[in-house]
Amino acid sequence: MQLGPHTLTPYRPEMPILTLAPMAGVGNWVFRLICARLGARMVGVEFINCRTIAERSRRAERLLDFCDAQIYDQTGISLLAAQIYGNDLDLIAEGAREFERRGAQVVDINFGCSVPQILRKGCGAAYLRDLDRLYRAVRQTVEAVSVPVTVKTRIGWDADQINILEVVRRVEDAGAVAIGIHARTVVQKYQGRADWDWIARAREASSIPVLGNGDVFCYADALRMQAHTGCQAVMVGRAAMGNPWIFAGRLGASLRERVELAVEQVRLMGQYKGERTGVLETRKHLSLYFKGLPRTSELRLRILRAETLAELAEVLEGRAESQAEEEEADLSLSAAEAAALGWGSTG
Numbered sequence: 001m002q003l004g005p006h007t008l009t010p011y012r013p014e015m016p017i018l019t020l021a022p023m024a025g026v027g028n029w030v031f032r033l034i035c036a037r038l039g040a041r042m043v044g045v046e047f048i049n050c051r052t053i054a055e056r057s058r059r060a061e062r063l064l065d066f067c068d069a070q071i072y073d074q075t076g077i078s079l080l081a082a083q084i085y086g087n088d089l090d091l092i093a094e095g096a097r098e099f100e101r102r103g104a105q106v107v108d109i110n111f112g113c114s115v116p117q118i119l120r121k122g123c124g125a126a127y128l129r130d131l132d133r134l135y136r137a138v139r140q141t142v143e144a145v146s147v148p149v150t151v152k153t154r155i156g157w158d159a160d161q162i163n164i165l166e167v168v169r170r171v172e173d174a175g176a177v178a179i180g181i182h183a184r185t186v187v188q189k190y191q192g193r194a195d196w197d198w199i200a201r202a203r204e205a206s207s208i209p210v211l212g213n214g215d216v217f218c219y220a221d222a223l224r225m226q227a228h229t230g231c232q233a234v235m236v237g238r239a240a241m242g243n244p245w246i247f248a249g250r251l252g253a254s255l256r257e258r259v260e261l262a263v264e265q266v267r268l269m270g271q272y273k274g275e276r277t278g279v280l281e282t283r284k285h286l287s288l289y290f291k292g293l294p295r296t297s298e299l300r301l302r303i304l305r306a307e308t309l310a311e312l313a314e315v316l317e318g319r320a321e322s323q324a325e326e327e328e329a330d331l332s333l334s335a336a337e338a339a340a341l342g343w344g345s346t347g
């Protein structure tokens, strides 16, 4: 798949190209790096409001920490796609320039967020109701930066207003190099099933690559999505949170691998956000990494209660000793887990 100057290839030749979907509260550099190392060929950043970029607050600095991009540059293992959203086209273009300055290899514009407060301000998926404005936002951004610009969106506002084919045309005309499509409408949020038929139609109508997204809960689903739609890449969101090994084409990982990754993730998050926040933000991943074990509920509770890095490491390492270590566990996301992760989220 070509994205401007970048050629993306699958992690292994027989695999589809898999990418990490942008996820607020999840896609920090620690998790991005983990996914990239395991095979994600492009990694999405937590979305950033164009006004936040100009603030230069501590929070903004943290969101704008694209330190992993340098590693991708040097090794070629992945690409960092920094995502912007907002209602001011000048600020979006300016923010995109800042992304580029900070090393983002791709600028992605969010036209998919369905959170009411964001829609009310004319951001995210609100653009689906005004395709001229959507066109101008993409055009202006493309003109502002030299890195490739992509967009991520939904299939339309509601079942009666599915306009993804028109969106694809406008986005192409404006100069975007690829489009990520979460195959639900805005009003659906995370309800019902993602309708992959629309990804297939968009793929057929599009001259730029389509990244299919929605309801890929395990590697087999990624294969099914690609077979069903012909999309050039499969973008994985929630399933990656509990199973970053999905990017290597795997069902899950052995207990030893999970413990090792968990300890590393907690340590890096501790460095990045400080011990307390690092532990808090990593716990949701960890309880998914360790699901399905006997006495899981007890382990989960201990993980969820741990407040320090040392405590968490102790829980995890104690677990490794007490279990058969090498067997690969199935970490596929269940529909109920997916629904719980999607609730209230920003995509």
Ligand SMILES: Cc1cc2nc3c(=O)[nH]c(=O)nc-3n(C[C@H](O)[C@H](O)[C@H](O)COP(=O)(O)O)c2cc1C
Binding pocket: 021, 022, 023, 024, 025, 026, 045, 046, 047, 083, 110, 112, 113, 152, 182, 213, 214, 215, 216, 235, 236, 237, 238, 239, 341, 342, 345, 346, 347
């Ligand atoms: C916690 C969470 C945060 C999200 N944040 C973003 C975001 O910042 N930008 C975006 O475009 N989509 C966001 N999304 C939507 C995902 O990128 C993706 O489109 C959606 O989860 C469907 O894919 P999945 O079924 O593979 O999870 C978010 C989703 C979740 C669960």
